[in-house]
Amino acid sequence: MNRITIPRVTLVGAGPGDKDLITVKGLKALQSADVVLYDALIDTALLDEAPAEAIRLFVGKRAGRPCKKQEEINELIVKSAHEYGHVVRLKGGDPFVFGRGLEEIEYIKSYGIEVSLVPGISSALSVPALQGVPVTSRGVSESFWVLTGSTKDHLISADIEIALQSHATIVILMGMRKLAMIADMVRIEGHGEKPMMVIQNGSQDEEKYVIGTAEDIADQAKRAKIGTPGIIVIGEVVKSHPEWITEKAKVEWKTL
DSSP states (O other), X not given: OOOOOXXXXXXXXXXXXXXXXXXXXXXXXXXXXXXXXXXXXXXXXXXXXXXXXXXXXXXXXXXXXXXXXXXXXXHHHHHHHHHXXXXXXXESBOTTSSSOHHHHHHHHHTTTOEEEEEOOOOHHHHHHHHTTOOSOBTTTBSOXXXXXXXXXXXXXXXXXXXXXXXXXXXXXXXXGGGXXXXXXXXXXXXXXXXXXXXXXXXXXXXXXXXXXXXXXXXXXXXXXTOOSSEEEEESGGGGGSHHHHHHHHHHHHHTO
């Protein structure tokens, strides 16, 4: 006798990359999946946590590479839920931070399918933190912006210019291809010495980073061959990084 499949979907945030940074609730959802639709930025070792018989479908999107359109992903989620039962939509970071999670939930609900969300740890906060850089710090930065470097029309976000008028920490996701342009925007605002940091593959074994200022960060990133996926951090909090503190101590020692 075939079991009755009740279609349902759980959107799970997998965290910034390190498989151990998924939440306990997210892990439990994954362990009960009949189908897992996973993104490009998750640690594929997480797929081992799903039942052996669970179907695993890659639906990741990476800039410059052939990929499924969002409409196709939405349709596949609904189709899989009706055919197999519990679909876990495994997304990097947090589904509601530039993850198009709300779009997927609204589409799934339009078909009368039960859907729930398990938030994930966003790279916007965790990746700088793992480098010793907080997005807020008493007396240094009392707020932060999280921005996309590229809009749906593939243009640089106008909000970056607005954010640069403040004293807040600025964290930019999906902006690595526009790093030089962003650094230019900082300099145009008269902040050429503004500390900046770029981190690629945050929280993972292949993580790379550079720290500097708006004057040299693009050149540093190019020399270090840092590309996507990466995040950009702008603000005085970057001076909290142990490497910045060490370099400052060297400069002060040389001037004695």
